[in-house]
Structure formats: C-alpha cells, structure tokens
Amino acid sequence: MSHGASAAEEALPQLEKIGPHRKRLGLISVVACLGGLLFGYDTGVANGAEGPMAQDLGLNLLQLGLVIASLGFAAAIGALLAGSLADAIGRRRAILVLAVLFFGGVMLVIFSPGGGGVFDPVGFAMLLSGRIVLGLAVGGASSVVPIYLAELAPYEIRGSITGRNELAIVSGQLAAFVVNALIAVTVGETGGVWRLMFAVCAIPALCLFFGMLRMPESPRWLVEKGRTERALAVLETVRSKSRAKAEFEQIAIIAEEESGAKIGLGALLTNKWLLRIVAVGAGLAMIQQLTGINTIMYFGSRVLEQAGMTPQQAVLANISFGVVAVIGGIIALRNMDRIDRRKTFIIGLSLTTTCHVLVLIATAVFPEGHPARMWAVLILVVAFVLSMQTFLNIAVWVWLAEIFPLHMRGLGFGISAFFGWGMNGLLAFVMPTLLEWSLGGTFGLLAVVGVLGILFIYRFVPETRGRTLEALEEDVTTGTINIITASQRVHSRR
Template sequence: MKNMNKNTHNSRLMMKLFTYIIALGGFLFGYDTGVINGALAFMSLKDQLNLNAGTQGIVSSALVLGGVLGAISSGRIADRIGRRALLRWIAILFTAATIVCAWAPGIGILICGRFVLGIAVGAVSGLSPMYLSEISTPEKIDRNVNRNAIAIVLGQLVAFTVNAFLGNIWGDWHAIWRVMMLMAALPAILMWVGSYQIPDSPKWQLLHGKETGAKTSFEKLGFSSDLMQENVAVVQKGLQENKVKKNVPLRRILRNKPLLFVFIAGISIALIQQISGVNTVMYYGTVVLEDVGLSRGSSLYGNILIGSVSFLASIVGTRLIATHNHRNILLVGIFGNVVFLGILSLILQLHLLPTAWLNVAVLIFLTLFLASHQGIVSPATWLMMSEIFPLPVKARFMAFATATTWLTNFVISLIYPTLIAMFGSALTFMIFSLTNVFSIFLTLFLIKPAKIQAAKHAPIK
C-alpha cells in the first residue's frame, strides 16, 4: 500500500514537472511579447535605432506577423513529427532568434530577428495548450492548460519587471534594451533541456499507430489502467469510423457541417481574444503612460503594477474558469473589458481630473481592464480552443485558430501607433470598448456548447 501511494505521489510530481516544462512555452510567449513594451522606448532613441511611430509599429508587429506563420504551420508539423519534437525545435528557434534580436546592429536585422522570434512564439502558442490537454487526465485538463495561461501572464510580468529594473538603474546606457531582450534566452534553453525529460503525447502516438509507445507514455503520465484502455479504445474507434489515421483533406472536413461549425467557433474565439485591444497595452503600455503624463521611469514601474495585478487575476480567474461554464465566464470577462475601457476613455476625454489624479485613474482602469482580460478572457479562450476540436483534426484546427489570433494581433499592433497619432488615446480606447461589445455578440451567436460537443463526435465523411 505504501509503495502504491509512493508511486502515485511520484507520478503527480512528474506530471507537474512535465506541465511546467511545456508551460515554459507560454512563459516565453509572454516575455517576448511583453519585453518590447519597455525596450521600445530605448531602441527608439536617436543614438540607438531612431524609430518613429511607423517604424515602432513595424518592429512590434514583425513578431506578430511571424506568429501568423508559426501558428499556421505548427499544426501539420506537430502532426508529422510529434508534439515533443516540435517543442524542442521551437526552443532552439527561440534561443537563436533572441540572440539575433539582442545583437542586431540595425533596424533591418532587428525586424528579421523579431519575425523569426514570432514564428517560435506563434508555433508554441498553439502547441503548448494542445500538448498539455493531450497529456492530462480528464479531471486535470482545465488545471494543466490554465498553467500555460498563467505562464503567459507571468512571462509578461517578468518582462515588465526586468524592463523597469534595468531601465531605471542603467537607463543612461541607452543600449540596455539589448539586455532586456537577451534575458529570454535563459527560459528558452531551459525548455530545450527539459524537452528531453517529457513524454510525447500518447494520443498523437495512437493516431500514428504507436500503441506500445502510447501505453508507456500513459503510464509515465500517471494514467490508470482503465483510463488508459478507455483512451486507446476511443482513439481507435474514431480512426475506424473515419477510416483515416493522419491526413484528412481540409475540403473534406469543411464539407462536414458539424465540423465546419466548430471550425468557425474556434476562429471566433481567436478573434475575441485579440480584438479586445489587450496587446496594445502589452506592447505600447510605456508609450501610453508617457502620453498621459508619466515619466519614463514611472511608466516602467506602472507596467509592473499592471503586470502584477494581471498575474494575480490570472490565478484567481483560472480557478473560476475550472469550476464554471466556460462560455458564461467568458461573457463576464468581455463585459468587464467593455466597462473598464469605456470608463478609461471617458476619463481621458472629459479632462475633469488634475494631472496627478488623472495618472492614477488611468493606471487603475488600465489595470482593471488587464485583470479582466488576462484573468478571465485570455485563459478562457485558450482553454476553449484546446478542448473544442475533435482529435483527428485538432492540431490543424488549433493551428488555424492560433493563426487567426496572430493575424488579428498583427493588424492591431501595426495600426495602433497610427490610431494614437490620429485620434489620441481617449478615442482609441473607446474604439476597443466597442470591439468588445462586438465580441459579446460573437460569443452569444457563434459559440454554442451543445453544437460544439456534437461536432467533437461527428464522423468525418
């Protein structure tokens, strides 16, 4: 009995270790998208890269454009070589691209480095939650996938903290932005080393006829014998019904009405996550805070406050999501976005507060908006995307959904500096408040839990 309990305890510890290694992908996602927030102010200086509003948008959005390519290509690659092998290659790509960005002598090489870094970020953004869902027992799927969502926000918080620490202590050395970027190489190397310790997805192994390897992976992951046999039977039954093992033509999938519905639902979830405007604050938060009157040093510290509250909100929010209807909790988060961005816009438009109080109010409502999005909307959308797609098409549908996320992100991050220059912060925040209203309608009319559940079991004819 003691040996059985010891084995169970060891399996749980190993499972936690595996999930933390995979969630390093989410951490790198967060750090590399957040680090530009503080680094941009330094690299824009005349003695560095001398960026204007247009080139700031290009440097920021280059990563996001790479994210589109990484996300759209990751599904087929993950299906072909496996989840673990792809994670390992992504870690190598992260490390190499990070070094190029930190070394870049000019804007051209920096943009190229950011684009390649974006390929890694885009690929891991879909791979990590999918990998985590496939190695988890049913009762732990929500918790394990949410670890990746928390890791994203933690990565952003660490980026903000590193930016503030380096920027305020060594801010007179304008090349400090290179150190800010280089710090991301450490978790990338750790993820590469850790990838040799984790098992591959047993469900991917079953899809490729590797039943012996799948059973070994199930055992290593702590699946009971009954649960292991249940998973083997479900996958084999699905393969037999669909008479396909790996590559289902996309046109065949899209002629299937239930699968087409779930495909559209996944794209809608991806849109909801990005049209909130959250990444305008993630990428340009320092610029926004400076625009309303804060000094550069205060803006960097303000980002730490925003990131800290977002991180705490993500911990609380992921626990709420695990115990409540995912669609309903998503609606609550989107409604919070509408309210907080709307109030923020009114505060900036009405000019009723003196400068000191205005700065405080802006910080408060930016923080509340990010807490709502990072604590509820973002983890809910990543979790829903990881669980709604049927296994035979999961990797490719996840790739399309994450590619939509990155493409929308690219468009918004590219035009945001121009929006601020043309309309100012107040009207821009009101625009994003209205896009969140649109997200409420998307959720109500296109995300139907009953139809999604039916599609998961629909034969691919």
C-alpha cells in the same frame, strides 16, 4: 460536469487526486510551459524596451510599429505552420523546434548592428528578422503547447492543466516588466540597454530545449500514428493503470472509426461542421486580441505616458499590469474546471468592455495635465488586465485546445491562432498612431468591438467543459455540438 456530458465520461474510473501520476503530469506541464514563459517574455519585453530601442536606432513611429507588429504577423504564420508541423511530426518534436527558434531569434535581435540614434538599414533589417523569427516561435508555442497539455491531461482537470500555459505567459510578461524596470533604473534608458532586456529570454529557451528532450509524446498523437503500445505506456505514467486502459480504449475506438477517412485539410474542406467550428475558433481568437490586451502588454508604458506619467514612472507602474495578470491567471486556473467556458467568456468581455468605456469617460472628464488623469487611467487599465486574465485569456486558449478533432487539432488550432495573431499584428502596427490620435478614442473603439464580441460568443461558441476530447470530437464532426449550444442559449434565458 457541464451540460451535454456523455456516458463516455461517466464510464471512466475515478481520477486519482494525488500520487506519482499527478506529480509526473505536473512536471510535464512545468517543462512545456517554458514555451508559454518565452511567449510572455518576448511579447512583454517590447513594453519598456521599445522607447530606448527607437531612440538608440533612430526609428520613427511607423518603423517602430513595424518592428513591434512583425512579431504578431510572424506569429500568425508560426501558429499555422506549427499546428500542421505538430500534426505531422508530433507535439514534442514541434516544441523542440520552437525552442531553437526562440534562441536564434533573440540572438539576431541583440546582435543587430547600429546605435547612437542614427538609422542603420542593415541593423534594422537584422532586428526585423530577429523579431520575425521570435514571432514564428511565439505563434508556434501558442498553438502547440496548449494542444500538448490538453492531450495529456484528464478531462476533469484539463482546463487547469492546459491553462497553466497562459499563467506561464503572463508570468513571462511580468518577468519582462520587472527586468525592464530593473535595467532602466540601474543602467538607464539610453544606448544599448534594450539589448540587455531582450537577452534574458535566451536562458528559458535553452531550458525548454533540454527539458523537452526528457518529456513524452502526446498519447493521442501516438494512437493516431498507430504507435498504440507507446501511447498506453505514456498514459500509464500519468494515470493509474485502470484509468489509463479505459482512456486508451476510448481513444483507440475514435482512431479506428476514422482510419482511412480524410484527415487534416482534406477533412476540413469536406465537412461543413468542421469548417463552421474553425470559423468560430478564428472569430474567438480575433475577439480576444480586439480587447486590446496585447496592446497594453506592448505599449502599456506609452499609454501611461499619454495619460500624464513620466517615462520612468510609466515603466515602474507598468509592473502593476504584470502583477495583476498573474493574480488573474491564478484565479482563472482555480475556476477553469468549475465555471463553464461560455459563461466565463461573457463575464470577461462584459468587464473588459466596461473598463474601456470608463477609460473613455475618464479621459474626457480629466483633460491633459490634470493630476487625476494618470491615476484614473492606471486604475482602469489595471482593472481591465485583471478582468482579461481572470475570465478570458486562459479560457480562450483552453477552449481552442479542446474543440477540434484529433486528426486536425493542430491545423484547426493553427488556423484560429493565425487569425488571432494576424489581428494582434494589425493592432500593434496601428496602435502608436492611434494613441497619438486619441487615448480615449482608442479605448472607445475597443469598447464597440467588445459589445460585438459578446453577441458572437452568445450565438456561436459551444461549451466544452466537462467533456472528454473524444466525446467532443464526435459532436463537433456530426454537428451535434451546435444543437447542444442552441439548447444552452435557451437554458441561459430561463
């Protein structure tokens, strides 16, 4: 148990290690994580599809950057809207809405007219619209799925349960890289091959929709809406009866204390501690994006081509990014409930920043055309992705799902994700131009931001591991969490 654990955690009956309740929780997480799989595929498919798409549709660099970046910008809006939607209609129904958006977005993309290398304004508009719809779904999934899992999971294994969504994301990205490579090798990289690459994600979208029809609503959301009997019934499907009753009582106490109080945006604007924690959440989400991880997932093939690989070599080597991302995700899940979040963040940013500096050095030491240049860049970017997935990506989404009080969890997560996805979109828009300017210089800029990120986390980000959501809610709302964070900084210096 981490520093700052309260008597509330100690009072709960011991969690079952195995049994039907754990199996049921596992099934719920698998179905919900199809949203993460779609998130991953739709962000990763551009890495490999963007070249053939630009060639087929006659897009210049700015137009291509807009198509890729539109997903990130729309995801920012989607995260914000879906967070509030999940607070209003429930986590489960919000995920069903997102499944419909995933399917509709991919249909717009694959059926957009145009081709043959000639720019078609109508086809471009339809393609852009499809990417925007997909972005709304991706952003929504990034907000709602972690919240849904965190609210269903017991606090002892909340990190590993919630973190499964991030593992699903990187698995979706790996699937996109593999599918892209298979299609590129067997069909080629010309014509409408990019449409096939996008079309694959229609299948998990349908599976998510029909799967969520049979899944339960979040018990914490049900309590907040006064549906207490249903909430207890849901808890009893994923806990032993004694544990479900004890957790339900703690949830009900917090809900009763807050009955009649301001909720959502009203609560946020009238409580300086809630404003502070939302600002910290937004900062952490932006730091995650400023590592450049999604730049690699969008433009990894382009980075490797800049390093000296041929297009076919790059699309095949790109699979290595997806493989190590999944490996890192598995390691992260194993450690998520063993290592404090703050420590995980600082280790991760230290490693990723080191990789950025080494890429800068490698591109300076090995000039363009040098045979060692592409291998050095490949190895260092693989190390960067492994470090990112092992220590940062899963932990950030888990932390965001834990830190906000129930009455504004969707809103707080949505605001944080809005800033994160906004930064994602900005990076995606400028990255083709930055890479064209200087491969090493681009990674050098990311390294500078990484150093600033480490300082931000050390100073402002509180610990959440080993706490119930209700205990965290009380400390966040009263500002006690900031005193605990200050004591953790002192403890870490000793």
